[in-house]
Amino acid sequence: MLELRDVSLSFARKKVLDGLSLTVAAGETLALLGPSGEGKSSLLALIAGLIAPQQGQVWLNGRDITSLAPEQRQLAMMFQDHALFPHLDAAANVAFGLIERGMARVLARERALAALAAVGLAGRGDAACHQLSGGEQQRVALARALIGDPALFLLDEPFSSLDTHLKQQLMDDVRQRLAVLAVPTLLVTHDRHEAFALADRVAILQGGRVLQQGTPAQVLAQPASAWVARFVGFDNVRPDHAIPPAAFVLDGGQPLRRVTQVEPRVEGCRVVVAGDDGDWVLSLSARELAGRAYPQRGGQLAVGLNPAALLRWA
Known part of the structure; x- marks a missing residue:
């Protein structure tokens, strides 16, 4: 289980996260949903250990990991900008983490090629990064994140540059893979359709706080405010209904x-x-x-x- 306990974060005197608390159970996918600039990606970076909170704690499976280095947190993260190594081909990018953890290069590449095939990139393992389209690079990053055995899975806008057909296909693949991993998964997105389709629960962020959380059906059936109602897609919103x-x-x-x-x-x-x-x-x-x-x-x-x-x- 992932637990965020009263987490606060500020940049240049601006409160990005304001006493935020959340839990994500093993095998559960929670989508952080909100407009740009509301602290979603900063929260992922904080959980990953890339930035430190000014207040609060991050717990994973009963262990306080707030002060641990990123490589000690046993998590997989897919960044919004892909973060591929430009000097490595597609398969080497996917295999990188396995090799760093001591797996033999030949076996790591075999697993990497299988992971690439699973996201629709069979036969592209030898391709250099500059030979891949934006959508293909995104799929390489997704394969790299899915290939290991993490205790926590973090996704930052993982489908943002994909066309509709490919997005749906990859969402189905990711859903199946997450079911096998059975670890807490945190998905950051501004796309409510994506969040509702993939997540078991959604948490809606504004101003660094959680305005409402629940299953997609619960949020749609009873939005907590006019702002939430507008954000999740209602056309006809009045001050009190x-x-x-x-x-x-x-x-x-x-x-x-x-x-x-x-x-x-x-x-x-x-x-x-x-x-x-x-x-x-x-x-x-x-x-x-x-x-x-x-x-x-x-x-x-x-x-x-x-x-x-x-x-x-x-």
Whole structure:
């Protein structure tokens, strides 16, 4: 288990982490989710031992590792900028840590080539770093992080430069590998879709503090504030509540609302109507559009609210 106990960190008098406490169980993936500049990557660097906290402790499997050097922490970290060795080929980059820990070079390279194949880079072990695309370099870094047997796994924006298809494939591969490793995993990302798809729990950071944590379903079902609701993707957020898609009621004698904007989508459209308390944003599916005239700007749409379905916070 990873435990962060009342951790604080400042740079140039700016509080980056402010008394932050978190736990990540063995076999659990926790996603740190928040906008850029909110302390996510700094927290990973602190856990890895690259920077020291001004306050608080880092514990791993019942042991205080706060003062240990990075190489003594038995963790694997994938950096956002890949951090590959430019003078080594792809396989040598992946095998580097194994060789440093005493594995024979031939065996280490065999394992490295297998790890590269697992992330879609079969046959690219001899490629120099400058011959690899940004996405390929990212996969080399991922293979290097996954190849060892760490007690803790840290991921810093691991899929940021990948196209959608490759991202989904690698996320599936990483999920399977993490299930085998069964160690605490901390994922830093600003992409809520990525966090919700990969993580067992999410912790939402702002101003160096955790505003809310829970499973993706819990956070989406009950955001803790207007800021959290907006950040996790709700369109219709008011000071004391959010209007989820399920709260909208179409037709059935609902009041006619003026349509102010229509944006076609692949399967349906996004419609903005003048609601009772400001604009309402609706995403209508092809099924909901069937049997009705396609919404037009300046036209009308029969829509109301089910008050019982609103999401409220204190």
